[in-house]
Amino acid sequence: MQFHFVRRMIEGSEDCLYLNVYSKKLTSSKPLPVMVWIYGGGFQIGEASRDIYAPDYFMQRDVVLVTFAYRLGVFGFLSLDDPDLQIPGNAGLKDQIMALKWVKENIHNFNGDPNNITLFGESAGGGSTHLMCLTPRTKGLFHKAIAQSGTALCPWVISNPTNWAYRLACQIGYKGNNNDKEVYRYLAKQSPSRLVAKDTSLLTKEEQFNHLLFAFGPVIEPYDSEDCVINKPIKEYLSSAWSNDIPMMIGGNSFEGLFHYSEVVKYPYKVNDLTDCVNLLPDDLKKSHSQEDLKAMGQRLKELYFGDKKPHAKETLYEFLHLMTQRTFWHGIHRAIKARTTYAAPTPTYYYQFDFDSKFFNHYRNLKCGRPVKGVCHADEISYMFYNINAEKLSTATREYKCIQRMIGMWYNFALTSNPNCREISPTTWEPVSVDNDPKQPFKLLNINDDVEFIDVPMHKLLTVWDSFYTKEPLC
Template sequence: MIRLFSMMSENYVIDTKLGKIRGKLASNYLGVKYYSFQGIPYARAPVGSLRFKAPLPAEAWNGVLDGTKEGPACPSFLLFDWVIGNEDNCLNLNVYIKELPKNGVPLKPVMVWIHGGGFTRGSNSSKLNGPGYLMTEDVILVTINYRLGVLGFICLEDEHLGVTGNAGLKDQVMALKWVRENIISFGGDPNNVTVFGQSAGGASVHFLTLSPLAKGLFHKVIIQSGSALNSWASGVRGVKHICEYMKTEENDEFKILNILQNMTVKELLSIQKNIPDRILAGFQRFFAPVVEKPSKDAFIYEEPEHLLKSGNYNKVPIIIGTTSNEAVFHRGARVFEGLRWSFDCKLEIPLDLRKELSEKEEAEVVEKICNFYKLPADVCEESSFELKSDNLFVHGCHRSMNYHIETNNNPIFCYKFSFEGSMNHFKNISLAHYPRTYILCMYLATMLGTGFMRSMLMKIAYSVGFKEISGSAHGDELSYLFGSIFSRQMEPNSSEENIMKRLVKLWTNFAKHSNPTPENNEDELGIRWIPIEQNKHHYLDIGDELTMKMNPFSERNKFWNDIYDEYSKK
């Protein structure tokens, strides 16, 4: 039964199981009103003795919670040593609804968004994940925070200390439990929940399908440019690397935990920043998901590939795909971090495969990579984009999809996002001659500029010059799902508005019907999205038009399939 709401002086109050929440009116990109409830705690503050540990459910509150302002982000470094967010109340979520709930009105499909950021950055902020596009459709949108980096993914070997890893992923499970218990108060259907995410958010969604802790908490998933089989989605157990940085030979994990729990957030993030990602034997983050020791509280205690092969996971309908040129964003990330361009073909061998190779086999694989990708002796960054796209994103998603075909009887829809438009902001950032200038001007145009000032700032942003490289970069589809500080005014009937409407319609159709192009909507979209079959990898090319094609990146995926078949010993 839906709990009643009250309206007083433009305040909108909804009564949940934990207490009352006051929201506010907001407007979608067309100026149509929707309702916003922000900063809602779904777990207790992970501070003191709770730092690094699995989350505990939020406690009930007295009075009316102010949900008219966003809650804090989980701590991370934004730029240089600038810490954003805080631990207190960072485990919060936002709920956006088109209309207030009423008895007798059917419950709405729920979409839960998990942000990306390499497990080290990001938040549910509406400045980056604005609901203004999705709120044109009759769904409920939930956006969540979860702990990042060392705070969310440190893993101790002594399970008695309660820091077994994956706290950030367990936060996501706790948020989904909150949705199951409370979303009906907002008019949402707890039995029709779609979880979707991009990059680390996409990998998180994939991990949720593999986790016994998440069983029954969702009913469909959309996995965008991320997979549990991507090497960067694999973390490191133990704290030896932390001890090396701290220059301590202490091997008592109890004492180490006590030291870490008493550090400031900035001190902890400095440790994280100064322990570089492991690029030897493939790109790997130290603070990322790990396989835990078996227990009833473990998020995941078998290797993802084993779970996918066995079919021992949460089987639901899936949308999965990538952009057409993922690694363009690699250039932007490198420039943004102040890193010089370098290339070593040995480090382009995926982590899980390279661990198994002898020195002779490694040399053979390097030669095959160079020949297949036609890499020149003086490899430039642009000539490595296809290779890096495959190893960072494409082939991991492809392998995952192949396993799901074998063991999941639900429909699986594959896509490639190839649209190139003025709102492909990740590509713009990556290819701008002065990326920081572009970001600063876009930010100021949105936050400070109005009228003439906004126009001038936008003009400056687009005058910095861009490299000419084809394809859609990692994250570019987000500009057409969410409004953000980088969003430009949507020109009516422009190609950007058209692709936004199509993408929003496909994603919300899937949330409503488990099918992105149900029969009664085929004419509206002009296409029927065919799910993949064994040996028939249909995919939807989301470009200037929607087009069904076969076998995305077919030659490149076949190359890596053959490499794995020949050299993998597992």
């Protein structure tokens, strides 16, 4: 059950833990590679339906595709400190693990190879994919992974404990103390739709100004339990993660910050009220540095992105959105790449940037920003991977059709062979990230546009500024 921000209505059901299995061939000489998709939506909205994630493009290849639902918002990520209640949080992540276990045990019935499973996801699904790579509870459940536009190191993936349950109860009408048992008893008496309706309005103006995106999300669980997923800071998992031994693809879209376009248009104060830009720094920096250091970092960001201009929602809109491209998405992606080169070598990691712009087929950008806006927005690559209700029938001669074939070719070949190189990108060769890369030099990635090129990371200089705010150990 969720509040759909586009349709502006509560929809869905608590009875939601279902999955879909799509198989082109139920018999073949060898079982088919399996691809398991985790949808995005900020851990607040999302669905595994054919309206958004239809299998048509993947079914052109010999693959078994699985999509599944997991609990969202307060139902998926309510966390209470009292161990007597046994609600430590991360129920939505535990749903994901349950789905992976089901796939491992049952996919052979659909001609899928239980020993060749690729987990992939976008945005919150990308962050979830990376979390599944880090928790010991998933070892052996999949064999390679693709994190698209989200990693566990992005600042929005792990939520800070901010008495969300108590605040939700008070929003509904609770008058008691901040006691977990009393709060839970009160919440349990409410209708699901009422909980969802109030869940969406918990953030204060200050929290929104600090770019907190939502209340209930993944947490570091407050105590150990039998099915604990995360019990320590993410950076403490990186060096010893079991997934350091499996291949990964990691990347994002060239103008991810367009995700914030409609938000700034609706709430211009988020740019107009910027002074020292400290509010734009991620929480992990705010917790580990003095106010003086934070002001210096904020000032550096202000000079880097705005120059001599005064931040203004209209006049410097795109400068702000470029800043948010790195802040919200790309620096977390970059840190995950650095962690893989440090701890996962020589296991291959393939780095990419999706940079294909279409006036009519970049559906998410058109939905969030309108057709006059240009740039490759957060979630735009999904239109080239899954058929959806907004998709038009394409001629095989169109650049959009060719992009679909290229994306499916790379993703499928990675699932099949652990190497994304395929005839659709030939003669370009997509090399794994070099573990011997000079720290002062940019990594190389595959830039996916009308032409596919293996290039230096375009935003390298900006990312090194964000790197400079961290010492090496907290960075990755």
